[in-house]
């Protein structure tokens with residue numbers, strides 16, 4: 001999605017400047033063209049050569065930097081930008097931006113651009129919490145700059161608090177979200193489920209399955225990057241939060257049903273990639289069940305069939321992970337749960353289904369037409385599913 005996008009990366013002078021090298025590298029790997037502009041202070045922390053080697057582009061280090069094709073005509077860099085990211089953004093750069101001062105190349109580029117500007121602050125906790133900085137940040141927010149919340153943790157000063165540069169994944173997620181906000185799902189609300197539910201047996205044991213949540217998270221991310229308002233109901237607790245969406249974390253099928261039902265208000269589509277347990281313990285033991293030497297029988301009762309029971313004016317998409325008779329079994333689930341379409345995973349292929357990054361799926365529609373797709377990464381599968389959702393919505 002970042003292919004053919006020009007990202008101007010402004011690097012300012014703080015210890016977190018070294019993290020901007022990794023950010024530049026990840027943006028390049030995502031397909032973007034990255035033009036780095038450094039303040040003079042930033043060059044004291046990281047050599048411009050580092051960014052030059054990563055981006056394969058000249059690095060702008062000053063207003064009259066003759067080595068750069070952009071240096072004199074700073075307006076053309078501002079015009080070339082699809083988005084500007086300032087990371088890390090120090091307190092003084094934030095103050096200058098808020099005051100409209102443009103004595104650095106990055107500041108004049110921001111003043112001259114019509115592109116969205118993302119600012120990822122990084123500074124010492126006292127500087128960050130100072131009311132002057134907070135007022136400057138508020139002023140920038142009011143002027144439609146996108147400010148990414150700082151992280152909490154250990155700072156270079158040794159203090160612990162707010163002011164850390166957020167992880168690069170969050171910055172990149174924000175870039176995707178901002179660039180995708182006018183995509184083909186803009187104005188649509190999509191509810192996605194992910195992960196394997198956990199049904200407790202006693203205080204320490206659960207019945208669960210091998211779902212990692214990767215498929216559901218890929219759908220949620222792809223929907224966000226196409227402009228949707230996304231609600232992700234997640235039972236995949238080891239998956240990190242994704243920016244730009246509300247995530248409701250659940251454990252059991254009953255909790256998932258409640259969260260899905262609440263989230264469906266105003267939704268255009270429900271996509272259930274979660275592997276929901278079909279059974280739960282009839283009685284959950286209050287204390288840890290002791291080993292007695294004898295065999296143990298657990299009585300299980302069915303969980304609610306979330307997808308089968310929810311009703312409303314939204315597109316219903318299910319998943320089916322099948323080890324035999326893929327299309328026949330998935331088609332039965334589609335009929336029974338009255339779905340618009342179902343995505344059948346072939347889990348006999350080790351590179352498809354649970355836990356892996358790729359999936360080989362067959363998408364079956366309500367008329368029984370089956371479309372077999374080749375092995376793809378889960379993000380590509382997500383986009384194929386969303387292409388169908390878009391067609392159905394329109």
Ligand code: PMT
Nearest residue numbers: 211212213214215272276304305306307318319321354355
């Ligand atoms: O999470 P990953 O590791 O990336 O793996 C992805 C996946 C293999 C888990 C996913 O792509 C997938 O196939 N999920 C569905 C697994 C399955 O076999 O579900 P099912 O046949 O039990 O259910 C069919 C559909 O009904 C599913 O959409 C399921 O979410 C839903 N369901 C199931 C049971 C239940 N009580 N309520 C439901 O809503």
